[in-house]
Amino acid sequence: MKTGGFFIITIILSLSIQAQTVVTKETGTIRTTSSSLYKAGKELVVSISIDITRDLSSNESMVLVPIVCDTLEHRLELPPIYINSRKQHIVFLRETSKKEKSAQALQRKNGNKQTMHYLQSVPFEQWMNQATLSLIEKSCAFTSTAYIRSATCLPDPAS
Numbered sequence: 001m002k003t004g005g006f007f008i009i010t011i012i013l014s015l016s017i018q019a020q021t022v023v024t025k026e027t028g029t030i031r032t033t034s035s036s037l038y039k040a041g042k043e044l045v046v047s048i049s050i051d052i053t054r055d056l057s058s059n060e061s062m063v064l065v066p067i068v069c070d071t072l073e074h075r076l077e078l079p080p081i082y083i084n085s086r087k088q089h090i091v092f093l094r095e096t097s098k099k100e101k102s103a104q105a106l107q108r109k110n111g112n113k114q115t116m117h118y119l120q121s122v123p124f125e126q127w128m129n130q131a132t133l134s135l136i137e138k139s140c141a142f143t144s145t146a147y148i149r150s151a152t153c154l155p156d157p158a159s
Contacts, residue, residue: 028052028053028054028055029051029052029053029054030050030051030052030053030054030062030064030083031050031051032048032049032050032051032135033049033050033051033115034047034048034049035047035048035049035133035135036133037068037131037132037133039124039128039129040121041124042123042124043121043122043123043124044068044121044122044123044124044125044128044131045119045120045121046066046068046078046118046119046120046121046122046133047117047118047119048066048117048118048133048135049115049116049117049118050064050081050115050116050117050118050135051113051114051115052083052106052108052113052114052115052116053113053114054108055108055110055111056083056084056085056088056108056110057085058085058086058087059085059087059088060084060085060088061082061083061084061085061088061091061092062082062083062084062137063080063081063082063083063137063138064080064081064082064083064135064136064137064138065077065078065080065081065135065136065137065138066078066080066081066118066120066133066134066135067133067134067135067136068122068128068131068132068133069131069132069134070127070128070130070131070132071130072127074125074127074128074131076122078120078122079100079102079103079104079120080100080103080104080138081103081104081105081106081116081118082096082103082104082105082106083105083106083108083116084105084106084107084108085107085108086107089105089107092105093105102120104116104118
């Protein structure tokens with residue numbers, strides 16, 4: 001039984017280390033410089049700062065989705081963040097932004113470091129006291145990279 005318990009702990013530790021990894025490609029990185037999740041009155045406020053140095057090809061787009069979840073069954077996907085090449089940003093402005101009005105977008109300028117600040121609030125629910133924040137990259141049919149290891153909900157500073 002000790003071996004089985006040790007194996008499970010090892011798997012959990014390796015998963016948490018993978019989630020903390022900064023995404024580095026030969027063309028740059030995408031990393032969160034700060035993230036917070038806190039209660040302000042009757043709202044849950046999500047704040048994320050993202051540094052981007054990764055270059056995108058002329059027709060490439062990335063979609064990052066902030067997710068608030070607890071250890072049980074609660075999960076809330078927030079409006080996505082689009083990081084677009086020039087061509088994809090035009091497509092975003094013409095089509096996607098009309099369908100997803102609350103989505104945020106950044107047109108990537110290759111060769112430069114860019115910072116994006118994401119701020120979103122949602123009505124607070126009791127389960128959010130134990131919530132954590134994750135930022136994932138979504139691709140066509142699957143989800144890949146995690147960018148935030150974990151940000152726990154902080155209490156309302158006014159209370």
